[in-house]
Amino acid sequence: MAFRPIANTRSVTGIPTGRLAIWWVIGSEIVIFGGLLMSYLMFRLAHDEWAAHAANTNTAIGAFNTLVLLTSSLTAVLGHKAAEEGNGPKAAKMLWLTCLGGATFACVKAYEWSTEIAHGFTLTTNSFWGFYYTAAGLHALHVIAGCIVMLIVANKARKGIDLHHVELIGLYWHFVDLVWIFLFPLLYIAK
Amino acid sequence: MSAEAHAHPNYVKVWAILVALLAVSVIGPEVGDATGIQAITLFTAFGIAIVKAYMVCKNFMHLNVEKRYIVYLLTTCLVFMLLFFAAAAPDVMKTEGTNWTKPLVLTAPPAHHGEDAGHGDSHGGADAGAH
Numbered sequence A: 001m002a003f004r005p006i007a008n009t010r011s012v013t014g015i016p017t018g019r020l021a022i023w024w025v026i027g028s029e030i031v032i033f034g035g036l037l038m039s040y041l042m043f044r045l046a047h048d049e050w051a052a053h054a055a056n057t058n059t060a061i062g063a064f065n066t067l068v069l070l071t072s073s074l075t076a077v078l079g080h081k082a083a084e085e086g087n088g089p090k091a092a093k094m095l096w097l098t099c100l101g102g103a104t105f106a107c108v109k110a111y112e113w114s115t116e117i118a119h120g121f122t123l124t125t126n127s128f129w130g131f132y133y134t135a136a137g138l139h140a141l142h143v144i145a146g147c148i149v150m151l152i153v154a155n156k157a158r159k160g161i162d163l164h165h166v167e168l169i170g171l172y173w174h175f176v177d178l179v180w181i182f183l184f185p186l187l188y189i190a191k
Numbered sequence B: 001m002s003a004e005a006h007a008h009p010n011y012v013k014v015w016a017i018l019v020a021l022l023a024v025s026v027i028g029p030e031v032g033d034a035t036g037i038q039a040i041t042l043f044t045a046f047g048i049a050i051v052k053a054y055m056v057c058k059n060f061m062h063l064n065v066e067k068r069y070i071v072y073l074l075t076t077c078l079v080f081m082l083l084f085f086a087a088a089a090p091d092v093m094k095t096e097g098t099n100w101t102k103p104l105v106l107t108a109p110p111a112h113h114g115e116d117a118g119h120g121d122s123h124g125g126a127d128a129g130a131h
Helices: A019-048 A052-056 A059-086 A088-118 A127-158 A164-189 B012-037 B040-058 B068-093
Strands: none
Touching: A019 A052, A019 A127, A019 A164, A019 B068, A052 A127, A059 A088, A059 A164, A059 B012, A059 B040, A088 A127, A088 A164, A127 A164, A164 B012, A164 B040, B012 B040
């Protein structure tokens, strides 16, 4: 039997340590994104003129990306279900589909940003666009990082190794989806 | 009950409801703008976002069957977020209070690129454009 660090296997807290670690990551991410979104909200409420800036964001693209992330969350949780059933190849397939969703999101975001930058809306145009690029950019980085880790987990799951990791990366991915659920109305709808 | 021993909900059905809610959150604000009733916009945009977040937490993250202290852990982080808002919002959103007045930042400043709110907002051809 291959050596496994004890921290990966013990569960004195009542849940596997790996999952506890992911919950801690999510807790810290709540503070990071929460602080950012709350700051945005404060400035948005204090500056009515931000509505005019927000009117320049593309709601259709934002809605499409929300649909993509919701769908990728579905495939992530179906992967978790398959892993629980011990079906590694199916779990890997679902994670690949989730990655496809993440890649689609990133590509659409790249197109959206290049269009906005071409129209002169950049990070330094004003505070609204500063918040927009910071919040959406930080979120996009989480999407890309999630996809990279998910490919590694999928590769192992395909061979039936560490199937419990499928749930862990899924939890992270659902959190990334949650952040977007709030970013979408804040950046694209509230005009 | 641990998350290991739970029945899986119908995930496709949950996803379909989430997509339907997404459609409402896009159409609702349009209706709100057309009718001039801002409450419709607020409810359909942010109220539905909260409902969607609840559904993802419950059905996809399985927080309803996770250990209770995980819920307390996440709630504590959310409370810190609200504390931050409560503590910082008066400085950002108010211009005066007891024994203090914030210098007016919305008056037209000298044009410097990269300045902050009230400065940057007043310049730049990009502000006039739309796409």
